[in-house]
Amino acid sequence: MKRPTDLSPREAFERYLNARKTELTDETLVTYRYRLKLFVEWCERQEIETVDELDGWILDQFESARSGQNVASYTLHNEMDTLQAFIAYLERIEAVGDGLAEKVHVPDVPEDEQSRETKLDAERAIQLLQHYRTSDRYGSKYHVLLEVAWNTGARLGGIRGLDLRDFDAGEQSLEFAHRPETDTPLKNKLNGERIVGIDGSVAKAISTYIRTNRADTHDDYGRQPLFSSLQGRPITNTLRSWMYRATFPCVHQPCPHGHSRPTCDFTNHSSSSQCPSSRAPHHVRTGSITWHRDCGVPREVVRERVDASQDVIEKYYDKASKRDRMEQRRRPHLQKLTFE
Structure with a gap:
């Protein structure tokens, strides 16, 4: 019987996605497949035949290779985060050594790049x-x-x-x-x-x-x-x-x-x-x-309506400018601060 350490990166990749099928949506699985496919294909070009060969240096080389392709910092963050989860799975099935997932560097994303500004105004x-x-x-x-x-x-x-x-x-x-x-x-x-x-x-x-x-x-x-x-x-x-x-x-x-x-x-x-x-x-x-938030719809109502947490709404979706926030959300409350 084949040992976990003998799995090729591609075999391990397919096994991992199959294991996640019951807990991830089809759309998320497609995203994971695309991100990890980049790593698998890179391993094959480097002639890495089994996952047992993976170590911190190889993982660092992959990150450097992706960085050298001028991918967006947020894209690289997501790719390495997915790779870390994959390596953690390999640890669990004893295909790689303990602690290898911790050696996957997931780069931070500058705050001003953490969400896309493009929206339909x-x-x-x-x-x-x-x-x-x-x-x-x-x-x-x-x-x-x-x-x-x-x-x-x-x-x-x-x-x-x-x-x-x-x-x-x-x-x-x-x-x-x-x-x-x-x-x-x-x-x-x-x-x-x-x-x-x-x-x-x-x-x-x-x-x-x-x-x-x-x-x-x-x-x-x-x-x-x-x-x-x-x-x-x-x-x-x-x-x-x-x-x-x-x-x-x-x-x-x-x-x-x-x-x-x-x-x-x-x-x-x-x-x-x-x-x-x-x-x-x-x-x-x-x-x-x-628009919902600018119209004064409370956060908790927006959260239930669009099926997203308040933190996610504030970080990734709520794109009002600083002046918009003042004019449309804060200015109506200024009368509460008047003491004359």
Whole structure:
């Protein structure tokens, strides 16, 4: 029988991901696979045949190699953090010596780089939504996807998992449910389940979409997805492309980059992410959460609504500028400090 120390880096890598399948979402597993694949391929180029050969020097060499490729500090931090967890697993199965995981250096990230500043600004989001609500694009998949994402602050995976039954027009709500057995898990699993109230205008737009533009199809499990395509439930990348297209600035104004929409390459499905002004679902979520906070929605309400901890919201999503914080959150309280 093969000993753990005889595993090749690739064999150990596959074994590790298989062991984590029950506790990680498919999306997270894909992320881990990409990060660790870089390490495995590097080991193979260095002719490292078994994990037993790994030591602190080899791990340091890998970090130096990645640093030399000018990757962002936050990216390197995440890659080394994932590698450390992988090495800790190898320790547990006695494939490497005790203490090797502690020798993985996980670099700190400068505070000003700990979160991305890119977001869909509230002003742009509102302009886009106002246009959609008064144009012939009303009730389109692009319009309604943006309405739902902006109003709920939900992750793309949560939006993808919505079924027709999860929308209650009367109650004006959307229910996010963890359904991993039918390919729509939530990031925080059962803890991420929630019913989110939506604005009446959003509910009306969803109803119009369902009545006039939704493809009447089922997914591979017989469920009726809220956002559907002719093939059933769209894959994540398809929804991501829809969001890029939904946030094109040329939807409601002349192109700020000097392009003509009929001939612009960015309007192609495969190139939509390359438009400098389009925004990914994560950017919409970031902008939405900031907007919620700027509108005075309490932190604890935002936390439950978007399924994120208060610490994560403050650190990664709440992107109000210092002046915004003063004007919109602190100034209303100044009267409490007046003693004249």
